[in-house]
């Protein structure tokens with residue numbers, strides 16, 4: 216490779232800004248980045264995210280619409296979900312590939328849609344290695360992963376050489392399909408990472424042993440791809456900057472790999488954090504914002520190509536800070552662009568308070584991927600449904616009443632107003648947000664404040680009339696001459712009074728009373744009900760950070776501008792056994808987690824036998840289970856509640872023995888009941904058309920994802 220072509224790729228990545236043209240809100244984020252042969256218009260990149268649409272050719276129209284919407288939203292560059300270079304590399308059987316002329320034609324729909332809006336699109340080449348969910352999987356060594364049922368076959372040298380060619384062929388075809396570049400996935404525990412680290416690589420040939428041999432495969436891939444695509448094509452490499460697994464690489468090894476990849480022809484180095492099998496959370500909501508950026512910054516010191524930061528970055532001030540401080544040249548976000556396709560333009564125009572923030576819940580994106588369903592977004596049900604859930608301007612504006620200011624009601628009011636209807640939103644309490652107000656105060660769930668903030672700002676902007684402290688009755692709705700009434704009256708916590716002796720004692724409180732700061736508990740607490748809220752309450756009661764809610768008081772918690780202090784990055788790392796040393800020499804950056812002394816004794820109980828939390832979400836449930844375990848919560852399954860007395864709670868244990876758990880307080884988290892009294896009775900003939908949504912429609916599966924979608928779908932149909 217010529218010296219001048221290497222120089223060509225070395226971008227002006229010194230983070231200085233051209234003040235004459237700089238953006239007044241986020242000057243560093245909106246400084247163009249010159250890559251030598253092309254320029255990125257800003258420093259914001261949509262990271263790769265498997266949506267499920269890329270796996271079937273008949274979904275490429277939907278995939279094109281999904282990317283086009285985000286291109287319109289101002290992002291400089293986007294990276295597709297993983298496309299396999301060959302059959303062995305499929306993530307799922309018959310997953311997306313780039314192998315044939317037909318693939319090129321399908322992908323052209325995507326690239327053409329994006330290029331209409333001055334944005335760039337990169338195809339990610341992902342070989343899943345032993346993470347594939349099919350019997351043809353291969354890896355560096357024949358070691359089964361804990362997250363798939365299949366055992367991989369050890370790749371032969373011929374097999375490796377053929378795979379290098381497959382990468383090069385896919386990249387060449389990607390160029391023909393109109394992509395601006397490719398990203399080679401080398402992190403998160405996928406195939407190239409399985410060679411780079413001793414965690415899986417136990418080979419003794421030229422591809423195993425020390426880091427120089429373990430990185431040979433990845434370096435060969437980059438060289439072959441560069442040769443196939445020429446100099447004027449972007450090659451990103453997603454490098455695992457911290458493996459977070461046993462026998463993972465140390466920082467010196469990661470730096471060695473980064474330098475070699477730069478030399479081999481990479482244009483931009485992207486950040487990967489942790490293997491999918493790591494027992495450290497890397498993207499869930501309780502991971503503090505920008506928790507891993509200093510590892511990216513460490514690599515950046517050693518290479519001269521631009522470096523991209525990633526993981527738990529979701530708002531412009533965090534992204535600007537990273538680039539301004541020189542920790543990275545660019546910022547990649549994936550889920551935040553599902554949550555808000557127009558994130559970049561909003562930031563550019565100083566409207567960060569109107570961004571629909573990704574709350575890192577994983578419920579509609581990653582959880583769907585693992586359930587083999589199309590991804591979407593809990594806070595934005597239009598994501599990946601751009602051609603199906605359309606908010607068309609109405610030609611016939613209607614008078615719409617939405618009763619209930621939880622997320623279902625706010626979603627309905629938002630979409631109805633967006634479409635041009637005249638909307639009044641009634642809320643019985645003095646605060647919008649409904650059940651989200653209980654979630655937002657759980658330590659590690661601070662992001663939930665952002666959703667409430669988003670809706671409040673949008674409703675105000677769209678001129679929705681908001682009537683707080685207004686308990687609506689049927690007569691009011693009739694008098695209001697509404698044409699549509701959306702009943703989003705939600706739920707009330709299930710009370711055990713009358714069902715369990717002693718449930719009316721003063722030390723027995725509901726989760727709502729606890730989490731609104733109205734009531735407090737003692738040093739020993741029994742939690743009745745181990746659903747999502749029982750877990751949340753147990754985490755709140757045992758968390759080391761965060762101010763007690765009864766000390767803050769209900770008024771503070773109602774203030775829409777109030778934000779609790781999240782856990783610090785260093786404390787969070789200590790809890791999870793992640794090094795705070797960016798030049799770590801411990802394998803994979805792991806250290807022994809700090810032992811946690813429980814601040815309160817909590818019993819979390821359910822009547823059902825078996826493991827607690829088995830109904831929690833796939834990609835985040837394990838984090839909640841690990842949290843309560845490390846915080847000393849005693850888990851009790853298969854009990855029958857007998858009575859509550861001033862001594863504590865009497866239960867019959869699974870062996871049939873009566874037992875007293877001595878506790879000061881009991882918090883009831885026994886589910887909810889729907890509030891539906893506003894719905895017309897059989898025989899009523901109201902003038903308005905009534906619609907029932909959210910928890911009011913179905914309390915048994917109270918679920919914010921369904922609530923927000925319900926609201927949007929009903930409002931889209933009016």
Ligand code: NAP
Nearest residue numbers: 744745746747748749821822823832884885886916917918
């Ligand atoms: P839930 O998941 O339905 O759990 C309620 C629990 O109460 C059940 O585990 C049930 O366990 C127990 N229960 C029900 N009736 C009872 C009774 N009469 N007496 C004693 N115990 C009773 O409801 P939730 O925890 O309130 O959560 C509501 C929704 O929010 C759920 O859809 C949940 O997924 C979601 N959420 C999720 C998360 C999360 O994933 N982290 C957090 C918060 C909320 P037994 O019948 O076994 O005793």
Ligand code: SF4
Nearest residue numbers: 573576577580592593
């Ligand atoms: Fe973010 Fe949750 Fe939406 Fe996924 S579903 S993009 S994590 S808000």
